[in-house]
Amino acid sequence: MAQSNNQVESAAALSDADIERADAILREFADDYVNDPMAINSTFGIRLGQQWWTVSVARRETPSARGRLTDHTFGPHEVSLTRGRPERPTWGFRIASLDVLERIASGEINAGTAAMQSFGSDRVGVETGDMRGFESTAGDEAEMYLALSHFFTKGKPEVTRFGAANALVTHGAPTTALHMMKGFRILFFSLPPDGEVNSDPRLEVGQMPNLFVITSGTGVMHSDDGPIRLEAGMSVFVAQFVKHQFVNDGDEPLEGVLVLYGDNSDxxxxxxxxxxLEDLNSWNREYEFRKPQPEEETSQ
Incomplete structure (x- = not known):
């Protein structure tokens, strides 16, 4: 059954055996990340109790001599996991307990789900943030989201299970994070009968657009334009600062996929x-998709 994600207590102390177990789990993640096509250059910290680890990633991509993307290879990357705090302040993850890390390693929940918050004051299984003396830029946050989605998962492709057993409650609904990136976050939600989303007035409007794709069940969205009937086979795009409060008035769970655009910190x-978007579009106008190929570099 889904649990509230704002009541997670941090581990008070770790035994030597706990630290060794955590180290083994994190090394399995690091070893898998060596061949992850989504790995990017980054250095970040992981904290569990009072124990720190540092992860450093140097991405390896081999371009095709023919200039064809289908011929590119990704990895093996250089991924190091060392015990101890990062030498220079950076961003990182604080894991509430060894139990949380074990659940992530087993695939019961994923790190993105464990990090979900309704409010910044919520105590969650995976906290994200900056070390003292470091202030993240938007680019650092983009790196953090990628690591949150991909460092703590294994395999090619990466599988996420969703449903009541794999969800935590956020904004009033049991929810599973399917994928996280800076520009958008994709989640699965399952609102039980009589359940409400965003019933707290502080949550009924937001800074980010939301796209709700209803896959099963029925309900009502209370919006700026009044009530909207929800049913399977429809989507609702909610722009920034537009009211959206959900109520499941049916006999079955109201389920679907939610896409969040952007990040509150932006x-x-x-x-x-x-x-x-205007700033992003300006950057895109200057971006060159075609990169120098090996034979071009040699001929120069």
Missing amino acids: FAFGTSYPAY
Whole structure:
């Protein structure tokens, strides 16, 4: 059964056996990350109790001599996991307990689900944040989201199980994080009969657009335009600062996929989502997709 994700207590102390077990789990993740096509250059910390680990990643991509993306190879990357705090302050993850890490390693929940918060004050299984003396940029947060989704998972492709046994409650609904990136986050939700989403007035509007794709069940969304009937086979795009409160008034779970666009930290200090898109579009106009190929570099 889904649990509230804002009541997770941090581990008070770890035994030597706990530390060794955590080290073994993290080394399995690091060894798998060596061949992960989504790995990117980064250095970050992982903290469990008072124990720190440092992860450093140097991405390896071999381009095709013919200039064809289908011929590119990704990895093996250089991935190191060392015990101890990162030498230079950076961003990282704080894992609440060995039990949380074990559940992530088993696939019962994933790190993205364990990190979900309704409010910044929520105590969650995986906290993300900056070390003292470091202030993340938007680029650092983008690296963090990728590591959250891909460092703590294994395999090619990576499998995420969703449903009541793999969910935590956020905004009032049992939810599973399917994939996290800076620009968008994809989640699965399952709202039980009589359940409500965003019943707290502080949550009924947000800084980010939301796309709800209803796959099963029925319900009502209370919006700026009044009530909207929800049913399988429809989607609802909710722009920033538009009211969206859900109620399941049916006999079956109201289920679907939610896409969150952007990140709250992008819009907390005056930038709106449309302004963010305009800045992103300006960058895209200057971006060159075609990169130098090996034979071009040799001929220069």
